[in-house]
Amino acid sequence: MSSFEPFAIALRLSGVTLSQAELETELKALTSRFEPEDAANSHYAQVDLDEDNPVRAILAFAEASGARVAALLEARKIGKAVLDIAFDFPEEGEAMSARLPAHMALAIASHDIDVEVSVYLTDVEDAEED
Numbered sequence: 001m002s003s004f005e006p007f008a009i010a011l012r013l014s015g016v017t018l019s020q021a022e023l024e025t026e027l028k029a030l031t032s033r034f035e036p037e038d039a040a041n042s043h044y045a046q047v048d049l050d051e052d053n054p055v056r057a058i059l060a061f062a063e064a065s066g067a068r069v070a071a072l073l074e075a076r077k078i079g080k081a082v083l084d085i086a087f088d089f090p091e092e093g094e095a096m097s098a099r100l101p102a103h104m105a106l107a108i109a110s111h112d113i114d115v116e117v118s119v120y121l122t123d124v125e126d127a128e129e130d
Helices: 020-027 054-074 102-109 122-129
Strands: 008-016 033-036 043-049 080-088 114-120
Touching (some): 008 054, 020 043, 020 054, 043 054, 054 102, 102 114
Parallel strands (some): 080 114
Antiparallel strands (some): 033 043
């Protein structure tokens, strides 16, 4: 498998020193999670991106909010920004690969946002519930 078909995409922000409302205003995006971290006045936030057309969603986010994320990182209002792209491990597979389109990776990386690829055995969890 080498196609780009993630089942979830999330921008994960750590070390956020803004309030949730301030962060959402700055990013022009709603957070799906916003919770305190161990450090005083520091929060973790998450922005979910649409996974139906992942490349388009990532490019649109980079265009609309990428420069804003970079500015917040520069101002130290965000400690770290990571785009987490989650894939399901193939049911009968021993290995998997996924190609990240270069223009998409560049659009994110040019705003100092790291890219993380997560792989989950989602079918195993479903089987255990039966």
